Amino acid sequence: MIRSENLFKYYGGKRALGPVSFEIGEGESVGFLGLNGAGKTTALRILACDLRPSGGTVSIGDVDAVARPQELKTRIGFLPEHPPLYSDMTVADYLRFVGRLRGVSRSAIERQVQRTAEITQIADVAGELIRHLSHGYRQRVGVAQAILHEPALLILDEPTRGLDPVQIVEMRSMLRDLKSEHTVLISSHILTEISETCDRLLVLGDGAIIASGTEAELSARPMKSQRFRVGVALPDDGGAEGAARCVADVEAVEDVSEGAEEDGALVFEVTASRDARGAAVRALVEGGFDVVFLERARRELEGIFLELVQGKGGDDAAA
Amino acid sequence: MRPLSIIFRRELGAYLSSPLGYIIAAAALLTTGILFQWEGLGGEPKLSSDVLTQFFYVASGVTMCAAILLSMRLVAEERQEGTLVLLSTSPASDLAIVLGKFLSAFALLAGMLAxxxxxxxxxxxxxxxxxxxxxxxxxxLFLLGGAVLAIGLFASALARLQIVALLVGGLITAVLVLIYHLAGIVDPPLSTVFEKLALYHLHFHGFMTGLIELESVVYYAAVIYFFLLLATKTLEAKRWQ
Incomplete structure (x- = not known):
């Protein structure tokens, strides 16, 4: 559905994005992940036809988004970082205005407003002035204006920004529901938000795509450090320190966590510069400890992300 | 046409639902009334046509000030509040956005003049x-007000803050008014150019005395067209920056 080739954007003499190339299929939900200033918002604004790129091409469907943006605008819903709300309007009036502006027919407008209010759970504040709404509701109204005209492509720039934990959970649930009807692009620097709502991630760093793939694909990438968990039968008093020392003395082991009791075993998380599982088990057995389990630690996205943006694991890949 | 009328109604609603439009209109009416009483109706007896000329002289100054004040918010406020993106990502063209906003401010100004x-x-x-x-x-007055509104709208499209839009719009208007006085200190043909370019003296004087000169009508229409075009191109250019 979206194809971008060598897309880049300069603000004055400063490169904010690119060159980046990627493809996004219809019905996919893709997360743009990156630290602040990585180029996420710039990329999304270009895709939303709010900003023109300095170079490269981007097409949505078969339409060139740079040359013919007007043809695309009814097919795109965009929620910028700060929801574009008119505080002097009521929620319902605002949504009617947005609907008319986006070409929703007069006969369908009330139905669409009602439908959208139900999806985003703002029906109870439909008659209130936007200036009186809480941040959470304002964000929901922002999502509502983006989906009101049933766009094929929904672009959400940091939709959970500034929300409290309960609102974040509710927003994630809403975003998961939206995936079934739209191609969804979401940007965030919060990994859990992206991984829980998107099928695929594009990791941006310094304006370029440094990795892409599903969470599983990113987790499977070879990384410089290896982490595993090893559990030993609960030792006698003072045995925990001895077990930790046994593992720490193994060559290549960089860090050993304090032992934590888990299902009747004492579990250590170990970080090593290479695969040191065999050596660690040998050391523990020779030290008189009964090893009851060994597993590779689940590669947390945070770790992968940090390695990628710090330039340790990037492949300059495009999807 | 549809986006233009939607934006026009939204903008007019925004003026009427906030105190700004009423305050500007009330202040303009009060100032016009006081100055007209002072300059036109007060003092020694005058000919009726002189009183009318005085009225239009007073009203023209107030109209220019009101137009600058009304136009400063048109785009700059949207940019300040982050709502401009709603319009720029909508199917409305930049021209429709500019015209919708201009016509709403013009309608309010026309109502005030009425x-x-x-x-x-x-x-x-x-x-x-x-x-x-x-x-x-x-x-x-409508033509002069429209011209200054177009200048103010252009300034508003340029600026990030309303106060900057006010200053830039005021400055451009002041330069275009005062350029007439430069005509007296430079030689032809530059003096003629300055006279013809000036926003007020040569072109508005005819209207004040009941004379409709085609040249002046065309001049004001050209100023409106020129600055609305600049405002449209400014919006367009901002997407490339």
């Missing part, structure tokens, strides 16, 4: 002027 109509009508109490003379004066 409320001043009782002042020239007061002349009929003790004097007599031609209705056509009043109509010509008002046509001049």
């Amino acid at each position: 409320l001043t109509l009782y002042m020239p009508l007061l002349i009929f109490v003790n004097g007599k002027v031609a209705v056509a003379e009043i109509a010509a004066g008002y046509l001049g």
Whole structure:
């Protein structure tokens, strides 16, 4: 559905994005992940036809988004970082205005407003002035204006920004529901938000795509450090320190966590510069400890992300 | 056409639902009334046509100030509040956005000018002027107001803050008014160019005295067109920056 080739954007003499190339299929939900200033918002604004790129091409469907943006605008819903709300309007009036502006027919407008209010759970504040709404509701109204005209492509720039934990959970649930009807692009620097709502991630760093793939694909990438968990039968008093020392003395082991009791075993998380599982088990057995389990630690996205943006694991890949 | 009328109604609603439009209109009416009483109706007896000329002289200054104040928010406020993106990502063209906003401010200005109509009508109490003379004066006020609104809208499209839009719009208007005085200190043909370019003296004077000159009508239409075009191109250019 979206194809971008060598897309880049300069603000004055400063490169904010690119060159980046990627493809996004219809019905996919893709997360743009990156630290602040990585180029996420710039990329999304270009895709939303709010900003023109300095170079490269981007097409949505078969339409060139740079040359013919007007043809695309009814097919795109965009929620910028700060929801574009008119505080002097009521929620319902605002949504009617947005609907008319986006070409929703007069006969369908009330139905669409009602439908959208139900999806985003703002029906109870439909008659209130936007200036009186809480941040959470304002964000929901922002999502509502983006989906009101049933766009094929929904672009959400940091939709959970500034929300409290309960609102974040509710927003994630809403975003998961939206995936079934739209191609969804979401940007965030919060990994859990992206991984829980998107099928695929594009990791941006310094304006370029440094990795892409599903969470599983990113987790499977070879990384410089290896982490595993090893559990030993609960030792006698003072045995925990001895077990930790046994593992720490193994060559290549960089860090050993304090032992934590888990299902009747004492579990250590170990970080090593290479695969040191065999050596660690040998050391523990020779030290008189009964090893009851060994597993590779689940590669947390945070770790992968940090390695990628710090330039340790990037492949300059495009999807 | 549809986005234009949607934006026009939204903007007009925004003026009417906030105190700004009322405050500007009330202040303009009050100032016009006081100055007209002072300059036109007060003092020694005058000819009716002189009183009418005085009215349009006073009203023109107030109209220019009101137009600058009304236009400063049109785009700059949207940019300040982060709502401009709603319009720029909608199917509305930049021209429709600019025209919708211009026409809404013009409608408010026209409404405000309509409320001043009782002042020239007061002349009929003790004097007599031609209705056509009043109509010509008002046509001049609409054109002058429209021109300054277009200048203000352009400044608003340039600026990130309303106060900057106010200053830039005011500065451009002041330069275009005062350029007339430069004509007196430079040689032809530059003096003629300055005279013809000036926003007020040469072009508005005819309207004040009941004279509709095609050249002046075309001049104001050209100023409106030019600055609305600049505003449209400014919006367009901002997407490339």
